[in-house]
Amino acid sequence: MPEMNMIQAINDALRVEMERDDRVIVMGEDIGKFGGVFRATQGLYQQFGEDRVFDTPLAEAGIIGTAIGMALYGLRPVPEIQFADYIYPAFDQIVNELSKYRYRSGGQYSCPLTIRTPYGGGVKGGHYHSQSPEAYFIHTPGLKVVVPSSPYDAKGLLISAIRDEDPVLFFEPKRIYRAVKGEVPKGEYLVPLERATLVREGDQCTVIAYGAMLHMARETVDLATKKGIRCDLIDLRTLLPFDIDTILQSVQKTGRVVIVHEAPRTCGFGAELAATIGEKALLYLEAPVLRITGFDTPFPYTLEHDYLPDAPRVLAGIEKTLNF
Amino acid sequence: MKAAVAVEDKIVRVLGEGGEVDASKDPRLSDRDLLTLYRAMLLNRMVDERMFRLQRQGRIAFYIGATGEEAAIIGAAFAMGEKDWVVPCYREFGAAYVRGFTLRDFFCQIFGNAQDLTKGRQMPVHIASSRLHVLSVSSPVGTQIPHAVGLAIAAKIRKAKEAALVFFGDGATSEGDFHVSMNFAGVFRAPCVFLCRNNQWAISVPRERQTAAPSIEIKAKAYGFEGVLVDGNDVLAIYATTKKAFEKARSGGGPTLIEAFTYRLGPHSTSDDPHAYRGEDEVELWKKKDPLIRFREYLEKRKLWHQDRETKLMQDLNEEILSTLKEVEQIPPPPPESIFEDVYAVMPWHLREQRDQLLRWLEERKKITESY
Incomplete structure (x- = not known):
């Protein structure tokens, strides 16, 4: 089985789907001949031609707005927004149009399109190449929100997203585009949406993470193991709709929960998870659900590694939860 | 009145204000087509009147009509092919109607009942019909324009001889979505026809507050394609111009922006009171240019129409409206789980x-x- 990094896996997923289904098209800024600023679409223009792989004018609202029209026509567009920080000009199209199209047409139309966008910090990107805007979209009925953490999942989840009948926001943790490698099967395979995966097993505390944070959380859980603390580590993979069963099974076992994400805390996804766990498993809880997150500030430049949750912070959180 | 002079200089017109026809521009529609058009326009007008009354009686929550703009809406849609796409704003019942969207479909939507194709999910007049290639209406202004361009690009990618027609008002031309869409359409030479119903008012804000340009059609030039100014109250001019734009689009000639110069004779919607912001003299002036009157005078000149037929048609349409309403009002709302x-x-x-x-x-x- 070939070893790939996440960028290669994403590129492979796009190629597999484009070969399989000629309705799949890729569009965005610099994604054509150049192959994308992160090279996610490298070689696709050369293989599939400019009818199916095309650069657009530099306008995110136009990219998503026209992709909606293409999806309504019957294509399967996979538009790229170059950085998640630049998705806001398309916010209205995503929130008011894309997400509501099936609903408001009484099920007559659907918009099966997958928006790929690199997100997250830790790459010296400052305010505008580091944001984690997933919560805005998780708050929008009609969308699915997916965040892979490994090359294997990135490929399998992206293929599932492209084949899904619903619009999917596919947030790619750019910090680990090349930093994480893994075995990725050739050809097509699916990683199902809406399913989390248990990455580590333990009975004292449940750690929930996704994206780049998953790797830091795994490192932390392994550190904790050395200190004799046994944790479940859940990689959510799909944030909307999230896998409630896996979470509750774990929480019922451990009674303690630490949620990790790099997005700001207030109304971040951790808040939703904590509330849901409170509603459904309060009597199993031995301690308050703890959130280890980015702070409620714009994403800083020089001090980004103080802003981002790291292993010592998460470990201290696990210990605090255990000692509550 | 500088703007008015500029308009008169370049406006495309087939029917004069007394219904006299410019034979050199006449699209030469069959008698049957002409009468179909007139019937649809009159029905649209009568539905508007009835719905306003229903709203005042508290039987429906809201209505937004097309009074004064029927020629622009119905004439344009009538020029399209069956497989072409209509991307409506919120005044385009008439465009859907000439494609086969029935009065019953419309009333079910307005009441949001269990037989509404859109399942009671939206405010009145926010129609959709996938069968008829009519996209779904949304309330935010201009957001539908990029969808039309996307449909057109998709048709081009699939090498289908289809094109899209998108409706919007003069207010929408201030939105980013309009400019982005025009730009994409130009760059990709998308088979898309933009139809701006310049009805002079965006609720209470006059056209002059939307743009300092002398016209709206002129904006096409900056995006690299043709803009055409058309008398929006002249159904034959609208029909002929749209048809030409579609032919150009299908043969690879790219997009066209049509500015239909018209007037919103009624309020913006049932929630509006235009007396607060515009004078009756202006409205009276435009009432004389009523697209229905002009078209009727033309039909009369062609000996296709006379007062008896008018009276009879109005009776028939009124009967159709009332009997459809009576039936539709009995249909229960959709079930809660929907x-x-x-x-x-x-x-x-x-x-x-x-x-x-x-x-x-x-x-x-x-x-x-x-x-x-």
């Missing part, structure tokens, strides 16, 4: 849970209400 359908292709766990909560709560509410 709130949760069509959000996703397959209902996820959290929506199933919320649906069950609602259904349980409705049972409880019934008991509580009964105990009062």
Whole structure:
């Protein structure tokens, strides 16, 4: 089985789907001949031609707005927004149009399109190449929100997203585009949406993470193991709709929960998870659900590694939860 | 009145204000087509009048009409092919109607009942019909324009001889979505026809407050394609111009922006009171240019129409409207659980849970209400 990094896996997923289904098209800024600023679409223009792989004018609202029209026509567009920080000009199209199209047409139309966008910090990107805007979209009925953490999942989840009948926001943790490698099967395979995966097993505390944070959380859980603390580590993979069963099974076992994400805390996804766990498993809880997150500030430049949750912070959180 | 002079200089017109025809520009529609057009325009006008009354009586929540703009809406849609796409704004019932959207479909939508194709999900007049290639109306202004360009690009990619027609008002030309869409359409030479119903007013804001340009069609030039100014109250001019734009689009000639110069004779919607911001003299001036009157005078000149036929048609249409209303008003609303359908292709766990909560709560509410 070939070893790939996440960028290669994403590129492979796009190629597999484009070969399989000629309705799949890729569009965005610099994604054509150049192959994308992160090279996610490298070689696709050369293989599939400019009818199916095309650069657009530099306008995110136009990219998503026209992709909606293409999806309504019957294509399967996979538009790229170059950085998640630049998705806001398309916010209205995503929130008011894309997400509501099936609903408001009484099920007559659907918009099966997958928006790929690199997100997250830790790459010296400052305010505008580091944001984690997933919560805005998780708050929008009609969308699915997916965040892979490994090359294997990135490929399998992206293929599932492209084949899904619903619009999917596919947030790619750019910090680990090349930093994480893994075995990725050739050809097509699916990683199902809406399913989390248990990455580590333990009975004292449940750690929930996704994206780049998953790797830091795994490192932390392994550190904790050395200190004799046994944790479940859940990689959510799909944030909307999230896998409630896996979470509750774990929480019922451990009674303690630490949620990790790099997005700001207030109304971040951790808040939703904590509330849901409170509603459904309060009597199993031995301690308050703890959130280890980015702070409620714009994403800083020089001090980004103080802003981002790291292993010592998460470990201290696990210990605090255990000692509550 | 500098702007008016500029308009008169370049406006495309087939029918003069007394219904006299410019033979060199006449699209030469058959008698049958002419009468179909007139019937649709008159029906649209009468439906508007009836719906305003219904809203005042409290029988419907809201209505937004096309009075004064029927020629621009119906004439343009009549010029399209069956497989072409209509991307409506919120005044385009008439465009859907000439494609086969029935009065019953429309009334079911307005009442949001169990037989509404859109399942009671939206305010009145926010129609959609996938069967007729009519996209779904949304209230925000201009957001539908990029969808039309996307449809057109997709048709081009698939090498289908289809084109899209998108309707919007003069107010929408201030929105980013308009400019982005024009730009994409130009760059990709998308087979897309932009039809701006310049009805002079965006609720209470006059056209002059939307743009300092002398016209709207002129904006096409900056995006690298043709703009055409058309008398929006002249159904034959609208028909001929749209047809030409479609032919150009299908043969690879790219997009066209049509500015239909017209006037919103009524209020913006049932929630509006235009007396607060515009003078009756202006409205009276435009009433003389009523597209229905002009078209009728033309039909009379062609000996296709006379007062008896007019009276008879009005009676027939009135009867059709009333009997359809009577039937549609009896149809119950959609079932409560339908709130949760069509959000996703397959209902996820959290929506199933919320649906069950609602259904349980409705049972409880019934008991509580009964105990009062």
